[in-house]
Amino acid sequence: MHHTETKLPASCEKDLLDRFLKAEAMALWSVRAAQARDVPSGVLAFLRQHEEDEAEHLREFESRLGVISHRRERLPRVPSQWYALVIHLYGYETLGLEFAKLLVQVQPTLHAILDDEEVHVGFFEKEVLKLLAEGGTVAEKARESAAAWWRKLPLTVDRYLEGDSLEPYRSDLRRVILDAIQERFESIGLLASHREQ
Numbered sequence: 193m194h195h196t197e198t199k200l201p202a203s204c205e206k207d208l209l210d211r212f213l214k215a216e217a218m219a220l221w222s223v224r225a226a227q228a229r230d231v232p233s234g235v236l237a238f239l240r241q242h243e244e245d246e247a248e249h250l251r252e253f254e255s256r257l258g259v260i261s262h263r264r265e266r267l268p269r270v271p272s273q274w275y276a277l278v279i280h281l282y283g284y285e286t287l288g289l290e291f292a293k294l295l296v297q298v299q300p301t302l303h304a305i306l307d308d309e310e311v312h313v314g315f316f317e318k319e320v321l322k323l324l325a326e327g328g329t330v331a332e333k334a335r336e337s338a339a340a341w342w343r344k345l346p347l348t349v350d351r352y353l354e355g356d357s358l359e360p361y362r363s364d365l366r367r368v369i370l371d372a373i374q375e376r377f378e379s380i381g382l383l384a385s386h387r388e389q
Contacts, residue, residue, distance in 0.1 A: 198364040205298040206257070207355030212295055213253040215288055215352065217261045218268075220246040222284065225267035229277055238315055245308050252305070271337070275323055275330050279337040279382075282316035283345070286376055289313050290369045291352065317380060324381050338382040346370065 200208075223243045227236060254260055271277040292306040323334045349369050353362050377383040 198361050198368060200294060200297050200361060202298050204294075204355075204357045204361070207357045208291070208295050208298060209253055209257055211352050211355065212288075212291055213250065213257060213259070213261055215284075215291060216246055216249045216253060219284060219288060220250060221268050222270055222281065225270045226277055226281060228267070229270065229272055229274070231274060231277070232319070235319065242312060242315075245312070249305055249308070252302070273333070275334040276337040278316060278319050278323065279334060279341055282313070282320050283338070283341045283373075285309065285312045285316055286373050287345070287348070287352070287369070290372050294365070317376075320382065321380055335382055338377060342374075342377065342383060345373065 220243060223239050223246060227239050227243070231239070250261060271280050289306075289309040289312075292302075292309040296303050296306050320334065324331045346366075349366055353365055358365065374383065378385045
């Protein structure tokens with residue numbers, strides 16, 4: 193996987209931290225909600241550790257920004273079928289990984305967060321590959337879920353790239369992030385390689 197070609201200045205740090213805070217909060221609640229679903233053996237233990245990782249990241253960003261993130265009263269809705277839930281988790285983890293790559297450009301001391309994101313993506317990627325290896329209806333439904341998630345991704349990326357300091361780099365960052373995720377999804381067979389963004 194290639195890293196971003198756009199080199200960001202230190203002035204982007206606050207906006208990136210702010211976006212990452214929101215993303216980590218969303219990931220934390222999604223992982224917590226996922227634990228209430230029927231997931232394969234071995235996944236639940238990972239989700240519990242994953243929740244601890246996300247909570248630690250959240251505290252780190254809250255400390256750096258001097259804010260307390262919004263606490264939800266209700267868990268978010270996540271897909272109930274594993275083939276769709278794993279795509280949901282994998283997709284948002286890949287997006288988090290791309291943002292972590294940007295973040296360590298401007299704040300190298302946060303490299304441990306990038307390492308965690310790579311572990312999370314790697315875990316869910318293996319789970320996706322297991323479903324695809326099954327073939328048949330499950331694999332087809334996983335690909336349909338990936339295509340539906342992919343269609344919503346550009347708007348999500350646009351929201352994540354809000355912030356005045358990111359404005360000069362926004363179109364390049366958008367392209368780099370979408371290209372990286374598309375490349376990853378295509379490389380494991382979730383999206384057809386001819387799919388256009």
